[in-house]
Amino acid sequence: MTLPKAQYGQGDATYQAAGKFEGILKLVVAFYGYMDTLPEAQHIRAMHPKDLELSIDKLACFLSGWMGGPRLYREKYGVIAIPSAHSHLNIGSAERDAWLMCMEKALADQDYSTDLQGYLLKQLAVPAERCRNLD
Numbered sequence: 001m002t003l004p005k006a007q008y009g010q011g012d013a014t015y016q017a018a019g020k021f022e023g024i025l026k027l028v029v030a031f032y033g034y035m036d037t038l039p040e041a042q043h044i045r046a047m048h049p050k051d052l053e054l055s056i057d058k059l060a061c062f063l064s065g066w067m068g069g070p071r072l073y074r075e076k077y078g079v080i081a082i083p084s085a086h087s088h089l090n091i092g093s094a095e096r097d098a099w100l101m102c103m104e105k106a107l108a109d110q111d112y113s114t115d116l117q118g119y120l121l122k123q124l125a126v127p128a129e130r131c132r133n134l135d
């Protein structure tokens, strides 16, 4: 679904445009697929458990609420603050950029307008930067 740019971020408009939970899950599966295979992402892949199933569910649930949809992460896993959830990890600009690269590629694989892709990548760069705790 395509919406005028200004409407993303209002209510659950982004969640709807992203295909609700089903669409978000597809996005997150593609995201972790890139993290699993891109040579540039191996340093961040190695921070994750071998089995990515729980990581996929957690990120998809988080993004559901983050996009204005149901707050599934909170219902299932409890309250989360993204920067402190990552404070035990060594995240510098290289790690942040590798994460965003996987997301950019995963977004491009979805049936999303270029506006929605651009909007999401720009918005996700904000929490990604807030996870950075090293140069």
Ligand code: HEM
Pocket (backbone or CB within 6 Å): 044, 047, 048, 049, 054, 055, 058, 059, 062, 077, 080, 082, 085, 086, 089, 091, 095, 096, 097, 099, 124, 127, 128, 129, 131, 132
């Ligand atoms: C900046 C680069 C980032 C790196 C290197 C990174 C890495 C990680 C790692 C290694 C985990 C632990 C996975 C596990 O134990 O299952 C994790 C968890 C998580 N990450 Fe990230 N992450 C980054 C950015 C983000 C961003 C921008 C978001 C949200 C938009 C996010 C959302 C989450 C969530 C929801 C969890 C699950 C936390 C939990 O329940 O323990 N991450 N991340």
